[in-house]
Amino acid sequence: MSELFLPRSAWVLSGSAVGWGDPLLETCDAVVFLTLDAELRMRRLREREVARYGEVDEGAHRVFFEWARGYDDPTFAGRSLVKHERWLAATSQPVLRLDAAAPVPDLVDAVNLWLE
Numbered sequence: 001m002s003e004l005f006l007p008r009s010a011w012v013l014s015g016s017a018v019g020w021g022d023p024l025l026e027t028c029d030a031v032v033f034l035t036l037d038a039e040l041r042m043r044r045l046r047e048r049e050v051a052r053y054g055e056v057d058e059g060a061h062r063v064f065f066e067w068a069r070g071y072d073d074p075t076f077a078g079r080s081l082v083k084h085e086r087w088l089a090a091t092s093q094p095v096l097r098l099d100a101a102a103p104v105p106d107l108v109d110a111v112n113l114w115l116e
Contacts, residue, residue, distance in 0.1 A: 013028075030114075034099075035100060036099070098110055
């Protein structure tokens with residue numbers, strides 16, 4: 001990732017970088033943390049899976065959806081809100097928290113205003 005991002009004058013990394021992305025975090029100007037109500041997040045995930053694969057087969061997608069539902073469970077061993085909050089608390093970079101339920105143009109505007 002360093003070879004891809006660091007030579008650029010500006011870049012955005014989307015997704016969870018907990019653990020593996022820590023060396024990149026040191027080079028970031030800021031972190032934008034998007035949250036979303038669990039029910040809406042699961043609905044969007046289901047819609048995304050339908051868009052990608054057609055009808056969602058509950059059996060085939062069961063493991064994925066169970067994993068995704070675990071995000072808000074503080075005892076979940078996988079990627080979780082608790083782990084992300086710990087990671088955010090340890091960073092020295094400024095963190096902008098946004099509700100991802102907002103329309104994308106509004107989120108972009110919020111980030112641009114914050115970075116000015």
